[in-house]
Amino acid sequence: MMENMAEAPSHLSPSSASAFDHCPRRWKFKYVDRLPEPPGQAAVVGTFAHEVLEHLCGLPAPERTLDTAKTLARELWPAQEAAGDFQLLQLDDDQARSFRWQAWLAIAGLWDLEDPATVDVVATEQKVTAQLGDVPFLGIVDRLDRINGKLVVSDYKSGTLPRVRWREDKLQQVVLYAAAVEVTEGEQPETARLLYLGQRAIDVTVTDRRIEEATDQLNTTWDGITSACSAGDFKAKPGVLCGWCPFAEACPEGKAELLQRHAAGKLPAHAPATALVA
Numbered sequence: 001m002m003e004n005m006a007e008a009p010s011h012l013s014p015s016s017a018s019a020f021d022h023c024p025r026r027w028k029f030k031y032v033d034r035l036p037e038p039p040g041q042a043a044v045v046g047t048f049a050h051e052v053l054e055h056l057c058g059l060p061a062p063e064r065t066l067d068t069a070k071t072l073a074r075e076l077w078p079a080q081e082a083a084g085d086f087q088l089l090q091l092d093d094d095q096a097r098s099f100r101w102q103a104w105l106a107i108a109g110l111w112d113l114e115d116p117a118t119v120d121v122v123a124t125e126q127k128v129t130a131q132l133g134d135v136p137f138l139g140i141v142d143r144l145d146r147i148n149g150k151l152v153v154s155d156y157k158s159g160t161l162p163r164v165r166w167r168e169d170k171l172q173q174v175v176l177y178a179a180a181v182e183v184t185e186g187e188q189p190e191t192a193r194l195l196y197l198g199q200r201a202i203d204v205t206v207t208d209r210r211i212e213e214a215t216d217q218l219n220t221t222w223d224g225i226t227s228a229c230s231a232g233d234f235k236a237k238p239g240v241l242c243g244w245c246p247f248a249e250a251c252p253e254g255k256a257e258l259l260q261r262h263a264a265g266k267l268p269a270h271a272p273a274t275a276l277v278a
Contacts, residue, residue, distance in 0.1 A: 006032045006229040011129070011138040014173040017221045021169075022241065024224070025254070028234035029247040037246050039085040045099060046158035048080050049106035049197065050142065053156060054124045057116055057143055064116040069107050106158040109198025120146040130183035132176070133219040141177050150190035153177045153206075161199045170194055171204050175214040178206045243271025 009016070009031060020027040029035045055072050056064050077100070080086055091099060110116060122144040130137050143154040155174050162170065174192035182188040188211075194202040204210070228234050238257035248254040255276065261267035262277040 005232040008226045008229045011136040012222055013138050014176055017218055018169055020221055020225055023237040024228055024234040025236035025251055026245055026247055029250060035247055039088055041089055041099065042159060044085050044089060045103045045106060048103045049158050050156055051076055052107050053110060057121045057124050061117050066108060066111060073104060073107060106197045112198050113195055113201045122146050128180040128184050130180040132179055132215045135218050135222045137180055139177050139180055151187055153181060153189045153192045155194055157194055157196045161196045167202065172214045172217065175206060175210055176218060179211045179215055243267055243273045245273060248273040249276055
């Protein structure tokens with residue numbers, strides 16, 4: 001799909017980089033065309049859980065209890081309920097109760113991994129900007145901790161723990177956060193952690209080689225983005241994920257992929273884009 005050239009972004013975040021790697025066409029629809037992307041319930045649940053945990057871990061250590069988390073959730077709920085993304089879900093009363101329960105399970109799931117009252121929290125929701133190679137990098141670190149005197153980058157995940165072969169993308173994200181923290185703080189974190197709430201924590205040791213590999217990949221993605229913007233050519237990568245793409249109807253290759261998978265009986269019935277070919 002050849003289009004007019006587009007302006008390259010002013011910065012690159014891990015989520016934007018990952019989106020381009022998965023499908024440049026979908027990246028264009030979201031970041032260049034700014035097409036509205038309906039929020040999924042799981043994403044909104046995660047946003048609310050993150051907000052509660054941000055407030056919790058900003059408190060003095062002795063106050064980081066389950067009871068305090070419940071109080072925070074109740075206090076923050078009215079604003080969440082009035083927020084645009086939540087309203088777009090159009091939940092009925094039973095569905096809203098289910099939403100609150102899912103969010104609480106994610107929040108309480110932190111205690112399955114650690115006791116937050118014992119964590120030396122340095123910062124929460126810390127914005128980090130850094131030049132990583134040629135890339136103007138921007139990220140938000142969920143939590144920056146200090147364990148045994150060493151910095152640790154911690155990132156909450158409220159979704160399902162991915163299979164081993166799909167974890168590298170998520171680990172790369174926290175390693176990039178660690179690289180940016182090293183630039184901004186002058187100290188390389190020792191560990192980067194993915195905290196899959198209610199499931200398990202995945203730790204990776206931060207090394208110079210690990211940072212170099214993640215930064216090289218980020219720069220490769222950046223080169224791809226700037227080239228695609230200059231040429232106005234954002235190629236589609238059709239695949240099973242087209243079933244979950246909110247822009248599938250605007251993408252000829254995506255619609256063709258959905259039709260082919262539907263005809264072959266290989267399109268999951270729960271995929272949102274199924275409605276386009278049913």
